[in-house]
Amino acid sequence: xxxxxxxxxxxxxxxxxxxxxxxxxxxxxxxxxxxxxxxxxxxxxxxxxxxxxxxxxxxxxxxxxxxxxxxxxxxxxxxxxxxxxxxxxxxxxxxxxxxxxxxxxxxxxxxxxxxx
Amino acid sequence: xxxxxxxxxxxxxxxxxxxxxxxxxxxxxxxxxxxxxxxxxxxxxxxxxxxxxxxxxxxxxxxxxxxxxxxxxxxxxxxxxxxxxxxxxxxxxxxxxxxxxxxxxxxxxxxxxxxxxxxxxxxxxxxxxxxxxxxxxxxxxxxxxxxxxxxxxxxxxxxxxxxxxxxxxxxxxxxxxxxxxxxxxxxxxxxxxxxxxxxxxxxxxxxxxxxxxxxxxxxxxxxxxxx
Numbered sequence: 001x002x003x004x005x006x007x008x009x010x011x012x013x014x015x016x017x018x019x020x021x022x023x024x025x026x027x028x029x030x031x032x033x034x035x036x037x038x039x040x041x042x043x044x045x046x047x048x049x050x051x052x053x054x055x056x057x058x059x060x061x062x063x064x065x066x067x068x069x070x071x072x073x074x075x076x077x078x079x080x081x082x083x084x085x086x087x088x089x090x091x092x093x094x095x096x097x098x099x100x101x102x103x104x105x106x107x108x109x110x111x112x113x114x115x116x
Numbered sequence: 117x118x119x120x121x122x123x124x125x126x127x128x129x130x131x132x133x134x135x136x137x138x139x140x141x142x143x144x145x146x147x148x149x150x151x152x153x154x155x156x157x158x159x160x161x162x163x164x165x166x167x168x169x170x171x172x173x174x175x176x177x178x179x180x181x182x183x184x185x186x187x188x189x190x191x192x193x194x195x196x197x198x199x200x201x202x203x204x205x206x207x208x209x210x211x212x213x214x215x216x217x218x219x220x221x222x223x224x225x226x227x228x229x230x231x232x233x234x235x236x237x238x239x240x241x242x243x244x245x246x247x248x249x250x251x252x253x254x255x256x257x258x259x260x261x262x263x264x265x266x267x268x269x270x271x272x273x274x275x276x277x278x279x280x281x282x283x284x285x286x287x288x289x290x291x292x293x294x295x296x297x298x299x300x301x302x303x304x305x306x307x308x309x310x311x312x313x314x315x316x317x318x319x320x321x322x323x324x325x326x327x328x329x330x331x332x333x334x335x336x337x338x339x340x341x342x343x
Contacts, residue, residue, distance in 0.1 A: 102332070
C-alpha cells in the first residue's frame with residue numbers, strides 16, 4: 001500500500017513545493033522593477049508628464065515575459081488611472097510605491113504582478 | 117493477530133495518509149491564492165528608493181529657491197510624510213538636513229530615521245547628493261549678424277550620490293547675461309554626461325551664467341567668462 005501512496009505524496013509535494021530559493025519571488029521582481037524605473041528617472045518623467053501609456057510600455061519592457069501586471073496610479077489630487085492587464089485573482093504579489101515629484105505632487109502606485 | 121485486525125489497521129493507516137495528503141493539498145492551495153508577502157529586504161529597498169526620490173525632489177525644489185537649506189529641510193519633511201502615507205507601519209523622520217549651492221555645484225545632505233514596525237526594523241539612512249556642472253570647453257562662433265555671437269559650450273554634468281558619481285542627464289540649459297537670457301540648444305550628447313550646447317547672444321558680454329536643469333529637475337549654475 002505504501003508503494004501505491006508514496007508516489008502520490010511525492011507528486012503532491014513536488015506540485016505544491018515552493019519554487020527554488022534561487023528564483024526571484026514575484027514580490028521581489030515588483031520591488032526591483034519600480035525602484036529601477038525610479039532610479040533611472042523613467043517613473044518621474046512619465047508620471048510628471050502624465051504619459052501613462054509610456055509608463056505601461058516601460059513596465060512591460062522591464063518585466064519578464066511570463067509576468068503580467070496591473071498598475072493603479074493615484075495622484076494625490078487627481079483621477080485614478082489604471083494600466084496593464086485585468087487581474088482575475090489567484091497567486092500574485094502587490095507592491096505599493098510612493099513617488100514625490102519636485103513640485104511636491106505625490107503619486108501613489110499599486111503594482112500587482114502575477115505569472116501567466 | 118487476526119487477518120481481520122490487520123485489515124483494520126491498514127484501513128486506519130490509509131485513512132491517516134489520505135487525511136495528511138488532503139491537509140497538505142488544502143494548505144498549499146489556500147496559501148497560493150493569497151498575495152505573496154513582501155520580505156523585509158524588499159520593503160526596505162522600496163522605502164530606500166522612495167526616500168532617495170524624496171531627497172532628490174526636495175533638492176530640486178530647493179535649488180530654485182534663494183534660501184536653499186531652509187527650503188530643502190521643509191520640503192523634505194513634507195515629502196517624507198507623503199511617503200509614509202502610502203504604507204502602513206512605516207515611519208520616516210529627517211534627523212538633520214542641509215543644502216548649499218556654489219559655482220557649478222548644488223548639494224544636499226540628510227539623515228533619515230526609518231522605522232518599520234511590521235518587520236521590527238529601525239535604522240538610519242543617509243544621503244549626500246551633489247550635482248556638479250563643469251564647462252570644459254567654450255568657443256565663440258560668428259552669429260547671424262555682427263551684433264550677435266554664438267557661444268558653444270562643452271558641459272560635463274555629474275550626479276554624485278553617497279560618493280558614487282554617475283553621468284547626469286541634461287534636460288535644459290540657458291544663459292543669463294546682463295541684458296537678458298537665452299535658451300541653449302543641444303548640439304551633441306556624448307551619452308557619458310558630456311553635452312555640447314549652443315546659444316546666440318549679444319556680443320560684448322564679459323561673462324554669462326550657465327543655468328542647467330538635469331532630469332531630476334535640480335538646477336545648477338556656473339559662471340562662464342567669455343572675454
